[in-house]
Structure formats: C-alpha cells, structure tokens
Amino acid sequence: MIRLFFCALILIFTAEAGAQFLDFTDTEKRAILRHGPWPAPWTPDPTNRVSGNPEAIALGERLFFEPRLSPSGKVLCATCHAPFRGWQDSRARAFGHADADRNTQSLFNVRYNRWFGWDGAGDSLWAQSIRPMLDAREMGGSQAHAAALVRADAELSCRYEKVFGAPPPAADEGVLAGIGKALAAFQETIVSGRSPFDDFRDALARNDLPSMKKYPEAAQRGLRIFVGRGNCSSCHFGPLFSNGEFHDTGVPFFIKGGVDPGRHGGIRKLEANPLNLLSAHNDDLSGTSAVKTRQVAIEHRNFGEFKVPSLRNVAQTAPYMHDGSLATLADVVRHYSEVNPDRLHSDGESLIKPLRLSAAESQDLVAFLESLTETASALPPRRPGTACVTRP
Amino acid sequence: MEERRDSVRRLAGAIARSALGAFGALAGVAATACELPPGVRVESERLSISYWTIPAKIAVGQPFVLELAACPKTSEPVSERVKLDAHMPEHRHGMNYRTMVVPMGGGRFHSEGWLFHMPGRWEFRFDVGTEHLTHSVRIE
Numbered sequence: 001m002i003r004l005f006f007c008a009l010i011l012i013f014t015a016e017a018g019a020q021f022l023d024f025t026d027t028e029k030r031a032i033l034r035h036g037p038w039p040a041p042w043t044p045d046p047t048n049r050v051s052g053n054p055e056a057i058a059l060g061e062r063l064f065f066e067p068r069l070s071p072s073g074k075v076l077c078a079t080c081h082a083p084f085r086g087w088q089d090s091r092a093r094a095f096g097h098a099d100a101d102r103n104t105q106s107l108f109n110v111r112y113n114r115w116f117g118w119d120g121a122g123d124s125l126w127a128q129s130i131r132p133m134l135d136a137r138e139m140g141g142s143q144a145h146a147a148a149l150v151r152a153d154a155e156l157s158c159r160y161e162k163v164f165g166a167p168p169p170a171a172d173e174g175v176l177a178g179i180g181k182a183l184a185a186f187q188e189t190i191v192s193g194r195s196p197f198d199d200f201r202d203a204l205a206r207n208d209l210p211s212m213k214k215y216p217e218a219a220q221r222g223l224r225i226f227v228g229r230g231n232c233s234s235c236h237f238g239p240l241f242s243n244g245e246f247h248d249t250g251v252p253f254f255i256k257g258g259v260d261p262g263r264h265g266g267i268r269k270l271e272a273n274p275l276n277l278l279s280a281h282n283d284d285l286s287g288t289s290a291v292k293t294r295q296v297a298i299e300h301r302n303f304g305e306f307k308v309p310s311l312r313n314v315a316q317t318a319p320y321m322h323d324g325s326l327a328t329l330a331d332v333v334r335h336y337s338e339v340n341p342d343r344l345h346s347d348g349e350s351l352i353k354p355l356r357l358s359a360a361e362s363q364d365l366v367a368f369l370e371s372l373t374e375t376a377s378a379l380p381p382r383r384p385g386t387a388c389v390t391r392p
Numbered sequence: 393m394e395e396r397r398d399s400v401r402r403l404a405g406a407i408a409r410s411a412l413g414a415f416g417a418l419a420g421v422a423a424t425a426c427e428l429p430p431g432v433r434v435e436s437e438r439l440s441i442s443y444w445t446i447p448a449k450i451a452v453g454q455p456f457v458l459e460l461a462a463c464p465k466t467s468e469p470v471s472e473r474v475k476l477d478a479h480m481p482e483h484r485h486g487m488n489y490r491t492m493v494v495p496m497g498g499g500r501f502h503s504e505g506w507l508f509h510m511p512g513r514w515e516f517r518f519d520v521g522t523e524h525l526t527h528s529v530r531i532e
Contacts, residue, residue: 030532034511114453234510243453245488245509291455295489295505351483 031227036201040239049283059159060186070139086316092324096138103324111188114244119266126180147175158388177281193374222368241311264302426463470499471521
C-alpha cells in the first residue's frame with residue numbers, strides 16, 4: 001500500500017514537473033526568445049560619471065541606509081525599498097512621514113530603465129534617487145539638509161571626496177547631485193537572478209528538449225497566453241518584461257482630493273526639475289542621453305498613463321499596479337480578464353481588451369508570472385565597510 | 393571642458409552646413425543633378441526620398457537616428473519644411489516623442505528623437521513641403 005502511494009506521488013510529481021513540451025509555433029518561439037537572455041547586457045550610465053565605480057557603490061550603499069538624510073532621522077531609502085521585501089515595502093501605498101499616493105516600486109533591475117517612477121518624472125536614476133529625499137511625505141528633507149550632512153560628517157565627506165575627486169562643493173545643488181549619483185551607483189547593482197523561465201527560454205534557444213520539459217506545463221500554457229492572445233508582451237516586452245514606456249491599463253486614478261495625472265504630470269515635473277538631463281549635472285557631454293528629455297511629447301492621452309513595470313521577480317513585489325490596489329497576481333490577471341474598455345482613457349489605443357480567461361487559464365497565467373522569480377539571488381555579497389582615510 | 397568645446401564646434405559646423413544647405417535649396421536641387429544615397433527608397437509624384445536609420449536595425453524600445461535625402465522630380469527645389477513622424481496604424485497611436493529635424497543641406501536631413509516602444513507595424517510619415525510620403529516597417 002505504501003509502495004503504491006509513493007508510486008502515485010512520483011507519477012503526480014513527474015506530471016507537474018512538466019513532462020510535456022507544448023508545441024509552440026515559430027511566431028510564439030520568436031516572441032518567447034525576445035524575453036532573454038538574462039541577465040541582459042548593461043553598460044555604465046553615461047550621465048553619471050561614477051556609475052560602476054566601486055567607491056561610489058560603497059558610498060551609495062551607506063547613503064541608502066543613512067537615516068540622517070531625513071531631518072527626523074526616522075526615514076531612510078530602505079524604509080520603503082527594504083531589501084528583504086524585494087526592495088519595496090509590501091504596502092499598497094508608500095509611507096514615510098505620511099501616506100503617499102502611489103505604490104513603492106521594487107528596485108530590482110532599476111538600472112535598465114529609461115524613465116523612473118510610475119510617472120517617469122525622473123530621466124536618470126540619480127535624479128530619481130533625490131526625489132524622495134525632498135518629498136515631505138517621504139523623507140521630508142531638503143537640498144540644504146542633505147548637503148550639510150555630507151559636508152559635516154567626516155566619513156561621508158571623506159568618501160565623497162574619494163568618489164568625486166574633490167570635497168563636497170559649496171553649492172548645495174552640486175552636493176545633492178553627487179549624493180544622487182552615488183545612490184544610483186549602488187542601486188545599479190540590484191539585479192535579479194535567473195528564473196525558471198530563463199532556463200526554459202535558453203533551452204528553447206538551443207532546442208534542448210529535455211531541459212525544456214523541466215518547465216511546468218501550466219507555466220508553458222500561461223506563457224502561450226502571455227505572448228499570444230493576451231498580447232501582454234506588447235508592453236511587457238524584452239528581457240526586462242517592460243518596454244519602459246507608459247500606458248493606461250484601466251486602473252482608476254482617483255486619489256484623495258483629486259486625480260493622479262500619471263505620465264502627464266510626470267512630464268511636467270520632468271521639465272521643471274533643475275536636475276534633469278538637460279542640466280549641467282548631466283555628465284554625458286555627447287548630448288545623446290538628453291535627446292529623450294528634449295523630445296518627449298506631452299499629449300492629452302498621457303493623463304492616467306503609468307509606467308509598464310518589469311515583471312522580473314514579480315511574485316516578490318505584491319501588491320500591484322501604480323496604486324497598489326491589487327493584492328495578488330491572481331487579482332492582476334482577473335483585472336485584465338475583466339477590464340472595462342470604457343474606462344480606458346486613451347486616444348483609441350485598442351491594445352487592452354477583456355481577455356475573458358477561464359479559471360484554468362487564469363491559473364496558468366499566474367503560474368507563468370510566478371516562474372519569472374529568481375531561483376537564487378544575483379546580488380553581490382555585502383562587504384563589511386572600512387573607515388575612509390583621506391590622503392595626507 | 394575640451395569635449396564641451398568640441399561639442400560647440402560640432403554644433404557650429406552643423407549650423408554652417410545647414411546654412412549652406414539653405415543656399416543650395418534656394419538655388420534649387422535640380423532633378424537631373426540629384427542623386428540619392430543608398431537607403432530605403434520611397435516615391436511620390438513630385439519627390440524621391442531615401443532614408444536610413446542609425447543603427448540600421450531598429451529595436452523595440454531603443455532610440456535611433458533617421459537621416460533622409462530627397463530629390464525633386466520637378467524643377468521645384470526640395471522644401472526645408474520637413475516634418476517626420478511615425479505611427480502604429482493598428483494600435484491607433486504614434487510615438488511618445490517628437491522628432492527634431494535638422495536640414496543638412498543639399499536636400500539632406502538629420503533627425504533625432506525616434507523610439508518605437510512596441511513591436512508590430514510602424515508607418516513612417518515624411519512630410520516634405522506639401523508632399524506626404526509613407527513607408528511601413530515591421531519591428532520585432
């Protein structure tokens with residue numbers, strides 16, 4: 001009897017382990033292969049002269065966990081971007097000193113973005129890293145406060161000089177840009193590891209059937225919906241599973257006391273930001289990196305548009321959507337299955353339609369999304385910090 | 393600092409070339425003397441154009457530069473009033489960026505600000521003076 005039970009268990013496990021490989025069409029295979037390889041190639045950010053610099057990464061890491069950047073001494077970057085919570089906070093909406101209006105985005109793979117924040121108000125990771133420091137609801141600081149801290153603290157000041165080749169300058173804005181660039185250098189190291197999907201995708205690329213069969217059948221069926229009739233991969237495109245741009249997905253954008261203008265407001269904030277890539281703080285002298293900032297178009301349809309988030313490690317980053325209104329991946333799939341096209345606020349973009357998925361199909365899509373989660377962390381080990389010593 | 397000076401020099405050069413181009417346009421690029429460089433050829437009743445992108449292969453979500461050369465089929469010179477754009481007809485939306493077009497002289501134009509943010513069929517729209525030309529490409 002016991003032997004029979006174990007035989008049955010083995011049979012069930014084998015079936016669940018994906019003994020079948022779905023016969024994907026050539027079109028589907030091409031679409032699947034576009035989601036890799038992972039990790040994607042990356043080159044240091046030309047707008048940040050200390051991008052990839054180990055000393056800058058070390059300074060950025062200190063600043064990321066530095067509560068004194070907030071005048072109250074109570075809020076640090078890691079308050080909302082907690083490493084043990086997928087570099088976000090698991091709350092519907094961010095909370096520093098007070099409730100904010102939007103969900104905290106994970107920092108996984110943030111270095112691959114073109115725009116930063118749900119509304120894309122940041123055109124560089126370093127400019128975006130400054131924003132929460134100055135927001136009264138988040139860290140509640142100021143340019144003068146952050147600059148004074150770095151100038152006055154011997155350790156931070158010493159490290160700043162090591163990274164930038166000169167002591168913190170007299171102008172607060174210059175120090176703030178330096179803080180942002182060091183923070184960005186650290187966040188660029190936060191990259192997600194390989195997932196079961198990546199193993200499947202690479203096996204598909206080399207036509208390795210035994211390896212492909214290790215990928216659960218439910219995830220394969222979900223993948224077929226994702227790249228096929230779900231049309232999900234039109235926006236959740238490429239190795240990052242995001243095209244880096246903005247769309248209205250039918251999530252309400254009403255907030256306490258008004259509406260969240262989304263991308264429309266983001267472009268306005270971008271234009272007004274003295275630290276955007278059109279400023280003298282941009283280290284890319286070729287001018288190439290500033291083209292997006294100069295040429296971005298503001299349209300009426302941008303109201304209610306929010307950035308397409310990456311789906312890598314998505315199972316670790318609940319809740320979902322710009323307002324954190326959907327608690328689970330099953331809720332997200334239900335949203336797209338039943339979305340009301342009349343609520344979409346766009347100029348006729350006909351991409352999002354109710355998918356009308358069956359219960360089994362919804363489960364398959366969730367199984368696929370869960371398979372985008374890393375099997376092992378790719379984060380570099382944290383080194384114990386040593387005290388900074390200036391040259392005599 | 394030196395790099396900034398180089399960048400200023402390059403801009404000055406581009407303006408000078410543009411001014412020469414304007415002169416060329418005023419003088420008229422005669423249909424017989426006009427030769428198009430290699431690229432994708434698109435024709436209208438009164439104009440032939442050749443365009444190419446840098447990099448040559450357009451990738452979804454990656455910015456690119458587009459250059460264009462135009463030759464008139466009549467004695468009319470090539471207009472410098474050039475507007476370039478692209479659209480996804482099936483999705484009924486365009487790009488999220490507006491292109492900036494710089495006349496380079498002799499009926500040639502340099503444009504920046506291109507980015508196709510979705511896979512699928514994109515239609516380039518070339519408005520040169522009163523001529524309207526289109527060309528479709530499929531981006532994967």
